[in-house]
Amino acid sequence: MIPSAITNIFSLTVVLFLTALIVFFIGKSYIVGLSQSQGVRPHSLRQYYGIYAAAWTFVPAILVLLMWTALTQPVLTRLSQTLLLEVYPDINGAMLQLRLAQLQNISTGLISAPDDTMQSIADAQANLRSNANDLKFVVSLLVAFAGAIFAIRQISPEQKARIKWEGFLRRTFFVAAVVAILTTIGIVSSLLFESIRFFSQYSMIDFFFGTHWSPLKAFSSSGGQSEIDGVTQGSFGMLPVMAGTLLVAFIAMMVAVPIGLFAAIYMAEFASARTRNIVKPTLEVLAGVPTVVYGFFAALTVGPFIRDLGLFAGLDISAQSALAAGGVMGIMIIPFISSLSDDVITAVPQSLRDGALGLGSTRGEMITKVVLPAAFPGLIGAFLLAISRAIGETMIVVMAAGVSAQLTINPLDSVTTVTVQIVMLLTGDTEFDSLKTLSAFALGITLFVMTLLLNISALSISRRMGGRYE
């Protein structure tokens, strides 16, 4: 009924904002009028009365608007699902998804309906949507007006408008801070929810301790739900995948730790201030290069190069060796180690250095026998953070490592990692319910827990032994 140019969220936001602006001016002049007629000074400056009333106008309405907009599509989808199930009672998972996608495309005009039933369902959906949008428009405006009236009626010289406004701001800021918690809850709950669905169909023991990973076997003729009969269900033993992750991370650390640590020692103890000011930012450029660039380099230059070297030496190395992916990942991690170690080493008190030198140590002995041992907890923390980074890295391995899971420690082999599998299982045309896609979430929660534990250990180790000097 009401054109969508007005009911869409942008226009509505503008309308609400303008309404609130008007209320602001109304509020301001109202308090001036009131206080003049009553002959008393208002508690707060006039703009606070205005802005408080404007807030009551805008905020509840915009919250209603946002929630309504966010929930329209999910509700419509579920309603359409119900409708479809009524019309096609025997429809199975994959066909249902297909029909829903068709409805979507019909409504955007991409395709025309294959038959009258679908057309009528699409029409019903469009009707519902239009009604919902109209209602949204009306309700939002009503809420805005109600808020405005409620607030304006409260305006009086005794009202502590500024305090109320600041209280409102404070509560809003609090909510902003809580978003961090909400994000974590969102992550944990979505991963947990899907993982539980996975583990209801696949044994946890087999997942965590199985040595065979081939999810591609899990294609099914019944569409969507893999049959648990050992023939069509794929195997989801994640040990080879985890082994791949650890192998690549290990190779990366083998590259990053020596280079990063020695670079940090030199910068912290030997380099002049000028050298340090040039080298440190340059190394940090390595951290700023997007991982897709590293992946590109690893897949298209380093991998083939290693393979060719192998041919030269008579070895048969894949172009997707763990060595290529791990080596380039190591380059990316160098600045993590070098910057963090530099900070940790520099933080060692000068009094320890003086003590060592005063006893007749060379600078080298001072570093290796006193400074480094003193910095040790912080260095371990840096290493753990770097390992966590390596384990969670995605693009380099997606582009340069393989997709077949092998349980191996040979860096010349092609391996796959947890992150690669997550990407492979969830891109392309997959139904959301199949065992394959759910296994990706099981991998995801494993990854999340691992990196969480590493990060926590890193923090606690560097903190625990940190204050021993004073």
Next chain:
Amino acid sequence: MTNATKLSTHDLDVFYGDKQAINNISMAIESNKVTSFIGPSGCGKSTFLRCFNRMNDVIPSCRVDGQIIMGDQNINDPKLDPVLLRARVGMVFQKPNPFPKSIFENVAYGPRIHGLVSSKSETADVVEDSLKRSGLWNEVHDRLYDPATGLSGGQQQRLCIARAIAVSPEVLLMDEPCSALDPIATTIIENLINELQERFTIIIVTHSMQQAARVSQKTAYFHLGHLIEYGETKDIFTNPKDPQTEAYISGKIG
């Protein structure tokens, strides 16, 4: 009692960048005596002390001109290896700075890096003797492998002394060693200094005139980077020759 000279400086100047901290000081330190450097804050006594073991090398903007003679060598010669020098001239710092290692490891550090011990038993002997001579042995002999940072302030400082004397240096430099300690610990360390001076030449920087009077035989009074007066401790305190010295002793400046 011999009055042999252990160390002597000749026209020593020290600069931090363009600022001159020490002006043309020539003096001789006698062997096996305790010499104290006194003077108000900022007069350069610590800077001067640090010349004797070339610790000023660690500060990039610092420049030391002049000669410091020990035996037949000028130890201010840039060609001289400070590593070797510091095995002969040890230092104890103002704030105790034990390494975050065990008590044993702290004392064994010096002898080990200089290659002065070649077996575990030799090391243990050196550690035990050094701890005994710094009066700490009785308190720590049953927990030698505990972290040194678990000791009290006074114990830590005695540990630093044990660490310094473990390599058997000839000279011991002490930069306000008691200023971070309580009076009881201070007394213990002052008694220690009395014992140690039999074997070592000791130079102590102190901001406490009473301490100088208690522990040293010779005293040098510094003011704004100049050596104002230098002589027998009892003469300096009872009969100062220079009016500036007298002003400091009687508390008019400081």
Next chain:
Amino acid sequence: MSNPIKAMSIEDRLAKISKSLDKRHKQEKQLKIAGITAITLAIGFLVVLMTNIFSNGYTALLQSEVRVNLEIPMDKLLGEDGQIDPQKSQAFNWSGLVKKSFRKGFPAVKGMSDQRMLNDLVSDNAGYELRLAIENDPTLINQTAFWVKTSDDLDMLLKGRINTALPEKLRRIKDNQLEWIKQLEQQEDLRKVFNSTFFTNADSREPESAGILGAVVGSAMALMVTIIIALPLAVMAAIYLEYFAPPGRLTDFIEVNINNLAAVPSIVFGLLGLAIFLGFFNMPRSAPLVGGMVLALMTLPTIIIATRASIRAVPTSIRDAALGVGASRMQAALDHVLPLAAPGILTGTIIGIAQALGETAPLIMIGMVAFIVDVPTSITDPATALPVQIFIWSDSAERAFYERSSLAIMVLLIFLISMNLLAVLLRKRFEKRW
């Protein structure tokens, strides 16, 4: 037991120390050399990486074109008003016109397979692009010769990327094609021009028609969404944590969460977006809106931390002075501290956005990895992002896409360098010495 060191004479002791002195100094020197080697290696890696990208990508700035003599049959295209009739233009076989005209230049070439190999030298989209050119500027209709894009194989050959020394079987350009190319060169019918297509087109199946405009717009839209969501939230959260949060378990829990989220792998955020934004809220797949929201959640902790640091850098005397003249805590925070902390917040935000620009994995998870040929016009249109475009192209077999990915990487790096330089410049300009 006796102290062996004490028992030595001074000379013996010094002699013993001097013995190991050389070795000790040498060890220090080795440590120094190890440090220099490490730094050189690290910088060397960076140089190799950049050189590799540059040497592969700079040729993508040029596009090879071939001159084809052809006559446009105006009678088939013009309507009654003398203007080009769009329906007739759509129905006309432009591609065939180009192919036939091109073959006319090589009368000796006979046989279907040879003729096909001849036409393989010209871009498959040449006809379509000719049509667009004519429709845009109908005066061109009188020209008798047109420069059209060569195929990507010929383009690669002309840029020296195909090794003609290899046996014919292993090459994409065969010997007979080489002959014809030589003829074209002698006739001066080949040239290279600036590859503007790269900057004005979106993705395409053919490398010579492919460009990054769609990806750049997609990235820009997503990042706009990210800033609009993340910046206000981060500033509000930071002010709350610095000035209003009561010490206690909830506050600690919030801070722990923020620090943890900063270290969560980016792919986990992608999973979050997939499960909740796409799965529960059924938001449009591949849309910059969803991409922006996911990136906002990722950069939020970074910007919060940077904002808090900027707020802390403002001396407490400023806040105390404001409170002292009767400002409320909120007024002191918003009117006095925040403006002074603003440059630092801005710098932190720019750096956070720069990081978000380079993120690929979470965007892949929410679907911005599809083949999109249109430039997106709204944040709910399906789109891709620049790093994802690089990812997609790097998967292609065509050598020409390899070249273009490298150039796209260079464009991405230029964006990143500019943003970081801007942040550094802003920081230097507004840095107040308290």
